[in-house]
Amino acid sequence: MIIATKKELRAEETKRAIIAAAEKLFGERGYDSVSIREIAKEAGCSHTTIYIYFQDKEALLHALSMQPLQLLKGELDTLAKDAFLSADDKLKRMNDLFIRFCLNNRSMYAIFFEVKSSRVDELEPELDINRVRNQMFNVIVQLLKTNLNLPEGEQLLSCSRIYFYMLRGIVGTYTHSEESVDAIFSRLSTTFDHAFEALLIGFDKQINERRIDT
Amino acid sequence: MIIATKKELRAEETKRAIIAAAEKLFGERGYDSVSIREIAKEAGCSHTTIYIYFQDKEALLHALSMQPLQLLKGELDTLAKDAFLSADDKLKRMNDLFIRFCLNNRSMYAIFFEVKSSRVDELEPELDINRVRNQMFNVIVQLLKTNLNLPEGEQLLSCSRIYFYMLRGIVGTYTHSEESVDAIFSRLSTTFDHAFEALLIGFDKQINERRIDT
């Protein structure tokens, strides 16, 4: 997109300010607790201005999310295709990417874990948040599949669920923390690694035992 | 506390009715979605009466939480002291108790995981929610300690943290679900068991490897 006139520049700035404000406030206090007027105040504009750029509050959340979401998706895709990394290392990096991302974009917790469903009458379904979200979840599931050497099916589903519980638990624990992301990571990144490592070890053992059982 | 006059007795009843109503409604629909007036209607009193017994809505939530919280704590304590159960089985039952409890008292997720800190000007600090909460967490930590045969220290702390991530992840995932708690459990209780089992297996292996390392 080429920005030509001063007007357009200013508009772009305003939009950015709104997004930045929403990002900040949603991140700090969650989608529901933040009002449009507060966002406007934070962004330094009138609350009506927000409606120039976004159809409604939910659209703002979506707009807010699509860009970073797609960015993350890109990174995960790239990582998944990497030829030189082991499945294990890929998973580790994914966890890291994912958690960091969620904590850096704190409204992402809501996006990933709490937004109910995509709007049905979405005009551009290819841009839909749920789609991207599901694709990303799937990347992780596929990696888990490779890593655990499991076929599609109940077992994989169960392990994936558990894996996501852990992701959710970690992200949820620190989403509202006042500690900086870097601080959290320097303090806890090995804990996070251990968490997933333990899970994988456990999964392996469980799968093997069941195999023997059968 | 000795209840003397009829008046005081009736007052106690009203208070109980309010707590019961709030418990029910918060449990069904969550703290935020329930209004003071709804609670009053359910309790069969005026909404202003609530303010006689509780400073504000949040105080009601806290008061409300103390009882079940202490109940749960009691159950956990009893379980911890049970002479006939293995540490393993105790943990399993605790997970179950805890998760069920949180899902049955939907507002508990907030209590356990999102209440920032105890209120500074708490009148009866010995009743403080945080205290009970921490005590309960500690019960689990102790059990984990026994189970993993670990001394107090970094390793135990790390494992406990991870364990709580999992608890939080599970509870968080289903707190807002519209499925009934029973439905969730009949569908997923084995998944929950596998989750913690996998963790314990993993922890064990990790600990042993590090022991050998050292």
Place this chain on the structure above:
Amino acid sequence: MIIATKKELRAEETKRAIIAAAEKLFGERGYDSVSIREIAKEAGCSHTTIYIYFQDKEALLHALSMQPLQLLKGELDTLAKDAFLSADDKLKRMNDLFIRFCLNNRSMYAIFFEVKSSRVDELEPELDINRVRNQMFNVIVQLLKTNLNLPEGEQLLSCSRIYFYMLRGIVGTYTHSEESVDAIFSRLSTTFDHAFEALLIGFDKQINERRIDT
């Protein structure tokens, strides 16, 4: 209804003030153009107070209408049953009653002629505005039937329609007038009489001619 305490008295006053304000403003400017806040200001209370007494704006309109509507209905019923008046005189008085009523309760124009349909899930259907309205219309239709000596059927329907066009035309013309109702009547009551008289004469002739035709 017995009003006992001072409180109840004050409440009744407030409610009355709200109704009076709504009556005035709806009458002056129509239901849609008047906001709840304006009504509150006119009534000298907060806009939220209105919601204590009325579920929503529409309920206020209904409350506003039911009493006078039923009053009018009572009068029309009484009139219809009067044994000493000719059908002609009854109709004349009805026109008068009806027009005066609409002009004295200026929001009635909206009620009678512009409120679309009753709310489907009405709790007390016997109090429903539409019902009363239709009953009243029917009183007039029946009287017309007697007066014109017509059977139920197309002809009666057609004459009734025309009769109501005239009623509506008159009421509509003066609903928004700034002249007082009394002034309007002293200036125009004979004109109103002539209007309906002319219609009845015309109906009679038309009916007879068609009878001869057949």
Place this chain on the structure above:
Amino acid sequence: MIIATKKELRAEETKRAIIAAAEKLFGERGYDSVSIREIAKEAGCSHTTIYIYFQDKEALLHALSMQPLQLLKGELDTLAKDAFLSADDKLKRMNDLFIRFCLNNRSMYAIFFEVKSSRVDELEPELDINRVRNQMFNVIVQLLKTNLNLPEGEQLLSCSRIYFYMLRGIVGTYTHSEESVDAIFSRLSTTFDHAFEALLIGFDKQINERRIDT
């Protein structure tokens, strides 16, 4: 008005587009329910452009009304002057023209019957809506005069009033109808005819009786 430059021509086009759009939308959904932005979108211009040509929304309505109003006036004038039609037939056609016109231009009801008074600071008073409206009303009055063979005076005024009550009643009844104008007419045009016929019959009789009285 002589249009010289290309610029002026384009401007004239834009203005026309705005009027056309407003005409369409006001006609379809009424003045109040249509927003300036919707008109702009329909007209293919920016909403601010509208303010170049019209002082405000109301001015647009007025401008909008002048043309069709004058058109109607032209038709009525032509009809009035028609040498081959009886006064009776002329009246019938006028009713028809007038009612159709009002229903086809839904905002016309407001124009004819509800606009309080001409705006004081009108720039071109000779184009004022009220003037045209009054002229048109007068055409009908004159025709009524001929038809009833009445001199100017109280009686004619009274009959005219009544006649307009009927017009207003009919138009008012169906202005907000969701039925198409054609549907309304095919269902009710004979009823409309009967209405005015009845009135004229009645007027005749009333006038003759009074003549005899005198």
Place this chain on the structure above:
DNA sequence: CATGAATGAGTATTCATTCAT
């Protein structure tokens, strides 16, 4: 001439809370 950006005032409704009784 034309426009995008921006805004203040407005909409109905809900809420937790306070006050006088």
Place this chain on the structure above:
DNA sequence: GATGAATGAATACTCATTCAT
């Protein structure tokens, strides 16, 4: 001790209108 009345602040969202360009 208990309550009905009352309220200010808040909610998301819309509108006609203005201003700088």
